[in-house]
Amino acid sequence: MESIMMDKKPHIKPYLYGMLAGFGAISLSIIFFFLIYRFDGFGDAISTLTGILMPFIYGAVIAYLLKPVCNTIESFLRRFIPEKMHGLVNVLSVTLTILFGLLLIYALCMMIIPQLITSVTTLYYTAQRNLAKFVQWANHVEFIENNQQIMDMLNSAYATISTNIDDLIKTRLLPSMQNIVSGAAVGVLNVVTMAKNLIIGIIVAVYMLASRKRFVQQAKLVLYSIFKPRWAELIKEEVKYADKMFGGFINGKIMDSAIIGVLCYIGCLIFKFPSALLVSVIIGVTNVIPFFGPFIGAVPATLLILIQNPIKALWFVLFVLVLQQLDGNVIGPKILGNTTGLSSFWVLFAILLFGGLWGFVGMIVGVPLFAVIYDVIKKLVIYGLKRNKEIDLLQTYHDNFGDPEDDVPVETSASEAPPAETNNL
Numbered sequence: 001m002e003s004i005m006m007d008k009k010p011h012i013k014p015y016l017y018g019m020l021a022g023f024g025a026i027s028l029s030i031i032f033f034f035l036i037y038r039f040d041g042f043g044d045a046i047s048t049l050t051g052i053l054m055p056f057i058y059g060a061v062i063a064y065l066l067k068p069v070c071n072t073i074e075s076f077l078r079r080f081i082p083e084k085m086h087g088l089v090n091v092l093s094v095t096l097t098i099l100f101g102l103l104l105i106y107a108l109c110m111m112i113i114p115q116l117i118t119s120v121t122t123l124y125y126t127a128q129r130n131l132a133k134f135v136q137w138a139n140h141v142e143f144i145e146n147n148q149q150i151m152d153m154l155n156s157a158y159a160t161i162s163t164n165i166d167d168l169i170k171t172r173l174l175p176s177m178q179n180i181v182s183g184a185a186v187g188v189l190n191v192v193t194m195a196k197n198l199i200i201g202i203i204v205a206v207y208m209l210a211s212r213k214r215f216v217q218q219a220k221l222v223l224y225s226i227f228k229p230r231w232a233e234l235i236k237e238e239v240k241y242a243d244k245m246f247g248g249f250i251n252g253k254i255m256d257s258a259i260i261g262v263l264c265y266i267g268c269l270i271f272k273f274p275s276a277l278l279v280s281v282i283i284g285v286t287n288v289i290p291f292f293g294p295f296i297g298a299v300p301a302t303l304l305i306l307i308q309n310p311i312k313a314l315w316f317v318l319f320v321l322v323l324q325q326l327d328g329n330v331i332g333p334k335i336l337g338n339t340t341g342l343s344s345f346w347v348l349f350a351i352l353l354f355g356g357l358w359g360f361v362g363m364i365v366g367v368p369l370f371a372v373i374y375d376v377i378k379k380l381v382i383y384g385l386k387r388n389k390e391i392d393l394l395q396t397y398h399d400n401f402g403d404p405e406d407d408v409p410v411e412t413s414a415s416e417a418p419p420a421e422t423n424n425l
Contacts, residue, residue, distance in 0.1 A: 055197045059204025062101070063212070068251065070097040070209050094209045098202070112281060119278035126274070126308045242372045249368040256335045257287040260327050267323065273316050274308040283320070287327070289363045291344075291351055294324040342371055 050057070074093035081089050208215070224232045261284020268276035279301040286297030298320045306313035342350070347367055354366030385391050 055200035056204055058197055058201025059208055062201055062205035063208035064247070065251070065254075066097050066101050066205065066209065067212065068247065069100055070094060070212075073097055073100075090210060094206060097209060098206055112277065115277035116281065119275040123275055123278075123304060123307065130307065238372075238376060241375060242368075245368045245371050245375075246365070249371075250364070252335045253288050253290070253364075256327065256332055257284050257293075259331055259335075260284055260287045260323065263326075264320075264323060267319055268316075271312075271315065271319065273305055273312055273319075275304050279304060279316075283323075289351070289360075290367050291347055292363070294320070294327075342367065342374060346370065346374065 070093050073096050074089060077089045077092055081092075220236070223235060226232075227235065261280050264283045265276055265280035267273075268279055273279065282301045282304075283294075283297045287293045289296060298317065301320070302313050302317055305316050350366040350370035351363050354362035354369060356362070358365075382391075382394060385394055
């Protein structure tokens with residue numbers, strides 16, 4: 001009897017595996033169907049979750065940007081404070097880092113906001129004065145004065161506007177006041193919510209900076225508890241690469257944009273372009289966006305100068321072209337280098353793709369994010385070539401298109417995983 005039961009057990013396993021495989025396929029199909037036909041609901045759920053976690057997102061971004069400063073301060077303090085006072089070093093480094101960030105924001109606000117207010121006020125009065133001059137000129141043009149038909153048309157239009165202005169206020173403006181007030185209330189609420197999230201985000205950033213090493217070790221424990229050591233090591237190396245990519249690119253781009261903004265301000269003062277600080281802020285902020293940033297910033301800045309002085313607007317366009325050439329050929333490569341390893345085509349693709357998905361933020365993080373995705377695909381391709389014993393194709397590609405500084409990886413056995421650092425495809 002026992003032998004009969006033993007003979008039946010091996011036949012049960014294939015059916016069990018088949019049932020599990022079928023159940024998994026059905027489950028994945030249901031999930032896929034749900035994501036496709038209920039995408040709006042799924043998107044709303046993600047938006048709600050993102051809104052709830054927004055303070056933590058702000059805190060994570062602040063902590064990530066300030067992490068190099070915190071590490072630098074901590075390494076400096078360790079030279080003077082004994083190892084026994086490890087906790088004090090951590091507290092002091094985090095405190096000084098947060099103070100540095102707040103003082104930097106305060107100094108920027110004190111330098112920029114008054115000048116921006118002055119520039120905007122000057123721009124308003126200049127535009128108003130130029131408009132009045134244009135109207136005065138139009139009223140004294142000989143062609144208009146001698147053409148009774150045009151004069152009658154202008155007088156008729158003025159009379160129509162004067163007659164209907166009361167009806168416009170009664171029929172459209174007053175009924176729309178409720179919507180205007182509601183929109184203003186929503187705007188104020190959004191500002192208050194953003195301020196609340198930002199304040200909580202600073203507090204979250206303090207905790208994340210203070211516990212950054214602990215979080216890294218906890219993530220390592222979770223990683224090695226889920227994956228085998230070989231794959232866990234590969235994932236850890238890829239995370240390090242992503243951190244290097246994002247940190248180097250974003251921090252370098254911020255520094256590069258700050259230098260461009262300062263140079264633009266100095267140039268505007270030298271050439272006496274109007275609204276120098278406002279224009280420089282626009283150029284510096286938009287320069288954070290790769291590829292399209294100079295063009296995006298040059299358009300509104302040129303329009304601002306065009307309103308006040310059309311001749312200087314032309315000279316400003318030439319000045320911006322020279323400045324961007326200086327940035328693209330000298331300043332940018334010195335600060336950033338070729339950190340992403342992407343060609344111009346893939347940079348353009350990443351900006352358009354992630355900019356369409358996430359807007360302004362997508363344009364900034366799209367390039368390093370796509371660089372990480374590109375690196376993962378590159379390593380998988382090399383691993384597949386090694387497994388299929390077609391690594392000679394990589395050598396052929398390298399000889400035709402590769403960077404001369406790259407080295408083709410040494411061929412390994414098919415059972416090995418892809419290396420942590422490989423060449424550019």
